[in-house]
Amino acid sequence: MGSVSDYLSAKAGSVADISATLLRALFEQGADIHVAMPNYRKIFNRKIPLLVRRAQRILPSELPEERIHLAADRDFYYLDHIPNGNEYDAVRISLNFQREVMNDIIPRVLPDLIHCQDWMTGLIPAFARKLNIPCLFTMHNAQSAACTLSRMEDIGIDAASFWQYLFYEQFPYSYETSRDANPVDLLSSGVFASDYFNTGGTNFLHRIIGGEIGGLDKNLQHELAVKMGEGKAVSISNAPDPSFNPTTDKGLLRRYHAKNHHAAKQYNKLYIQELLGLSMDSSAPVLFWPSGLDSAAKGGALLSEILSDVLFEYSNCNLQVVIAGDALENGFAESVESHRLNFAACGYEERLVRLAYAASDFVLIPELFEPSDLSQMIGPIYGSIPIAHEADGLHKDIEPLNIGGDRGNAFLFKNCDAAGLMWAVREALRFYALPQAEKSRQIERIMIESASDFSHSIMVCRYIELYEKVLNRAIVPI
Numbered sequence: 500m501g502s503v504s505d506y507l508s509a510k511a512g513s514v515a516d517i518s519a520t521l522l523r524a525l526f527e528q529g530a531d532i533h534v535a536m537p538n539y540r541k542i543f544n545r546k547i548p549l550l551v552r553r554a555q556r557i558l559p560s561e562l563p564e565e566r567i568h569l570a571a572d573r574d575f576y577y578l579d580h581i582p583n584g585n586e587y588d589a590v591r592i593s594l595n596f597q598r599e600v601m602n603d604i605i606p607r608v609l610p611d612l613i614h615c616q617d618w619m620t621g622l623i624p625a626f627a628r629k630l631n632i633p634c635l636f637t638m639h640n641a642q643s644a645a646c647t648l649s650r651m652e653d654i655g656i657d658a659a660s661f662w663q664y665l666f667y668e669q670f671p672y673s674y675e676t677s678r679d680a681n682p683v684d685l686l687s688s689g690v691f692a693s694d695y696f697n698t699g700g701t702n703f704l705h706r707i708i709g710g711e712i713g714g715l716d717k718n719l720q721h722e723l724a725v726k727m728g729e730g731k732a733v734s735i736s737n738a739p740d741p742s743f744n745p746t747t748d749k750g751l752l753r754r755y756h757a758k759n760h761h762a763a764k765q766y767n768k769l770y771i772q773e774l775l776g777l778s779m780d781s782s783a784p785v786l787f788w789p790s791g792l793d794s795a796a797k798g799g800a801l802l803s804e805i806l807s808d809v810l811f812e813y814s815n816c817n818l819q820v821v822i823a824g825d826a827l828e829n830g831f832a833e834s835v836e837s838h839r840l841n842f843a844a845c846g847y848e849e850r851l852v853r854l855a856y857a858a859s860d861f862v863l864i865p866e867l868f869e870p871s872d873l874s875q876m877i878g879p880i881y882g883s884i885p886i887a888h889e890a891d892g893l894h895k896d897i898e899p900l901n902i903g904g905d906r907g908n909a910f911l912f913k914n915c916d917a918a919g920l921m922w923a924v925r926e927a928l929r930f931y932a933l934p935q936a937e938k939s940r941q942i943e944r945i946m947i948e949s950a951s952d953f954s955h956s957i958m959v960c961r962y963i964e965l966y967e968k969v970l971n972r973a974i975v976p977i
Contacts, residue, residue, distance in 0.1 A: 538569035570599035621685030624692035625664035636693035643686030750853035787859035879949035
């Protein structure tokens with residue numbers, strides 16, 4: 500079984516990875532940090548060991564258990580899956596979590612600074628403003644949800660005490676007129692009420708404000724523009740944890756560096772093929788989907804559309820596809836049955852996910868509008884070339900592969916649809932068919948450049964600078 504962070508990382512994308520890296524670095528520098536998250540007891544007990552054990556493995560073992568706060572509610576205890584596609588349930592769980600944070604955890608901890616992430620914590624900045632506690636709000640993607648003040652109060656949140664700091668779908672003339680009929684936008688509220696706001700990509704922020712990403716709320720565009728105009732919107736490039744390094748990664752059968760990657764990746768490929776019941780073939784191209792398939796922002800439907808066609812078209816070279824997560828949960832059980840020698844899910848275990856990066860030749864990242872996914876960085880570090888949509892945060896970290904110019908590190912497609920993804924896969928497999936020496940030279944270059952460019956220490960320093968700016972003092976007393 501994997502551990503809590505392994506499971507959440509696979510299910511929630513890179514947010515858990517980024518948070519774990521940041522928390523470890525802060526603690527190592529002596530910061531007094533506390534972490535709050537829902538106590539998904541049934542999920543934790545079914546999938547993974549206890550959360551505290553994992554948290555103490557991520558952070559140094561001397562981190563006191565009282566710094567890890569598991570929000571308690573029956574909604575968490577008996578939930579056996581992370582809600583997917585059901586906004587009503589997701590909002591209810593979010594409200595229950597925020598109620599516990601606001602009513603119990605914050606009063607006990609009395610923090611100097613609160614750092615919230617995404618719409619699921621969108622009420623907390625308003626609550627923090629009421630208490631005069633500085634708050635940083637991070638937006639990893641542009642997804643949101645809405646609910647009324649009356650629903651918040653029915654669940655035990657005293658929304659009347661901070662209603663004026665929230666952002667509504669219509670102008671709130673009064674608490675009474677807004678309570679039942681004027682929904683609160685949770686993501687926009689987090690941006691509106693926070694002292695500072697940050698995201699993972701400068702272009703991502705500008706594209707939202709400029710209306711370049713379709714289907715996003717106009718209120719969000721307005722609030723981001725306001726924050727940027729006030730000088731309180733910051734972009735911090737994310738980076739993977741330094742443990743994602745093929746020369747030291749204990750999850751690999753054969754560790755390797757840029758110079759000797761080819762043979763080692765073949766050994767790792769054969770190993771994961773054996774573990775997952777795939778056809779044993781070291782020459783077979785392997786595509787890896789690392790992010791889980793339960794978010795619309797991750798374009799999971801695109802893979803579903805092309806999977807059978809692409810496996811059939813490239814059956815002569817024994818093309819194989821590996822996804823992170825559970826095939827049944829992701830609706831791919833039929834595909835596993837139909838293509839059992841060429842399609843498999845590697846679950847949520849961190850060791851298998853790491854092995855898949857090392858075993859694969861290409862990493863699939865057809866993001867629609869999320870700048871935080873670390874896969875576009877981890878893949879190239881392990882010599883797995885991204886096949887990606889040209890969505891912001893990604894676009895500044897990866898660029899089209901130009902073999903003649905010895906530049907670039909990815910195969911990018913502009914139209915985020917099945918045809919676009921299929922085109923990029925074909926381009927990638929055309930590259931795979933090149934003579935080995937020509938391929939290896941490009942992969943070696945990509946690995947070396949990626950290891951240098953994607954620095955987690957720079958990300959951590961930027962966050963520490965931002966915390967100190969929000970607090971107007973050092974986070975660690977001198």
